[in-house]
Amino acid sequence: MSEIIDDLIKKTGTVSKIFMDREVLQPDYVPDTLPHRENEIRRLAEHLIVVARGVRPSNVLIYGLTGTGKTAVARYVVRKIVEKSASLGTKLKDAYVNTRKVDTTYRVIAEIARQLGLMIPYTGLAVSEVYRRYVNALENWGGLHVVILDEIDYYVRREGDDLLYKLVRINEELSSSKVVLIGITNDINFVENLDPRVRSSLGEVEMVFPPYNAEQLYTILKQRAEKAFVPGAISDGVISFCAAIAAREHGDARRALDLLRVAGEIAEREDATEVTVEHVRKASVEIEEGRVYQTVSFLPLHQKLVLKEILEIVKNKGSATTGEVYLAYVNRARELGYEPLTQRRVSEIISQLDMMGLVLAEVVNRGRRGVTKMIKVKPDIMKNIEEALKDLG
Structure with a gap:
């Protein structure tokens, strides 16, 4: 087994070709200056x-x-x-x-x-x-x-x-x-x-x-990149690409820094000497999978139960209504020996799951039958949600 480690050390060396100080890109790092704040x-x-x-x-x-x-x-x-x-x-x-x-x-x-x-x-x-x-x-x-x-x-x-x-x-x-x-x-x-x-x-x-815009994110990333990367290991164009992706997602500087760091780690694993746009694209997929899994894993029990029932109904029918989700959730909670929450509270949970990006909940007017939420799940994250909920059976 130690041969694997030895081979990796020989391949990548003990000094990074990409990073000078990767800690600068960690979310808990507090820089000496905070641009645009x-x-x-x-x-x-x-x-x-x-x-x-x-x-x-x-x-x-x-x-x-x-x-x-x-x-x-x-x-x-x-x-x-x-x-x-x-x-x-x-x-x-x-x-x-x-x-x-x-x-x-x-x-x-x-x-x-x-x-x-x-x-x-x-x-x-x-x-x-x-x-x-x-x-x-x-x-x-x-x-x-x-x-x-x-x-x-x-x-x-x-x-x-x-x-x-x-x-x-x-x-x-x-x-x-x-x-x-x-x-x-x-x-x-x-x-x-x-x-x-x-x-x-x-x-x-x-x-x-307020959220950052693309120009502000670029300034933040540029400042960090100068300390984090070996000179010449990343171009302004790649930094700008990371900023543009994060700006589309509500101006999230943490997301932008994660993209930059993971892209660098992927470049390092591939024994590259420079971070490219393709490395950023790969990082985006890798981060999204990890983010969904971690978010679902941290959910309280009843939020997990509601999400699991949404997933089951959506897999069978393509979408779910609030009423369908509530009935299925009540049955599942009682099967597991838990006292179900009220329908109002479950509706609030669905709104929270929507805010987190785990489901898509759209209010639909059903005429005389009133309004309801039509709930869907993005196909590209269903597998990650299922994996995180597998402990519920």
């Missing part, structure tokens, strides 16, 4: 700058489609303010948690506490105990903790908003420390399903990030 940086910084003096500002909720710079701006502004606060003698720390990856209540609060410096076991404690330790540590420390909760809509759909309620009210339990929350979401309707008390406290200040 100057206004958003200024607005968020103007709001948060008081934390450098130890004053707690209002909580912030940031909205925007995937890849519009929300996370990068929030982390960039907070990082810079934390750095400046040291020279002012202010006790200020930050915590960042992607709640789609750290996706249980225990893990979220434990991760926030760890980033304050606590030693929290990965399992074994009650959530209430972890929360208590976090509160005690804040009081003993006596500073201001800026907590960024990313992709918060996915967490709430899975776990509910009990932890958010605790966090937005935590300052009532503190006398020597304070906590400010920054929530980041892709769902513009996110707050509508929250407890009203959470909604009013979490969204005290709201910001909306």
Whole structure:
């Protein structure tokens, strides 16, 4: 088996012909400058700058489609303010948690506490105990903790908003420390399903990030490419092609960076010395397959059940109505021993699946029979959805 590794090392060498620093293209990389987000940086910084003096500002909720710079701006502004606060003698720390990856209540609060410096076991404690330790540590420390909760809509759909309620009210339990929350979401309707008390406290200040256009995406990719690739390994034309693809898909900078990185990895695997447009096309197919599988895998149970029934009906009939999906879902849920959701909630789930791009739901007027949603699934992603749902039987 080791011969395979030896052959690959001989073929590709130990030094990449394509990449100089591929980490620059990773989604969690925060660059020193963020082109075309100057206004958003200024607005968020103007709001948060008081934390450098130890004053707690209002909580912030940031909205925007995937890849519009929300996370990068929030982390960039907070990082810079934390750095400046040291020279002012202010006790200020930050915590960042992607709640789609750290996706249980225990893990979220434990991760926030760890980033304050606590030693929290990965399992074994009650959530209430972890929360208590976090509160005690804040009081003993006596500073201001800026907590960024990313992709918060996915967490709430899975776990509910009990932890958010605790966090937005935590300052009532503190006398020597304070906590400010920054929530980041892709769902513009996110707050509508929250407890009203959470909604009013979490969204005290709201910001909306617009999508990038092709020209802006090109600037972002060009900046990253200069650090990521070996000189001469990628042309402006290829960068422009990546930007154009991402601009058609709602101005998603993350998608554009993924295209650039995966295209480079494909070129590397093929022992090429330059990334081409054909490598970008191959990367687009590879990413789409992985994106669909990962998105479906992360869905909560009842969303998976609804999607599975849509898939079954569409495979047999070509399309499905909301009523057909609901009846099939109710039967499947009861067979598996689960209490079915209401028809209204299932209709909301179908809308969410449509927003994610997993189904196509079009409202159709059926005359006297009223209106319904006609639901279809794109043929090119059906196989990936089936693969991700196979654990449901």
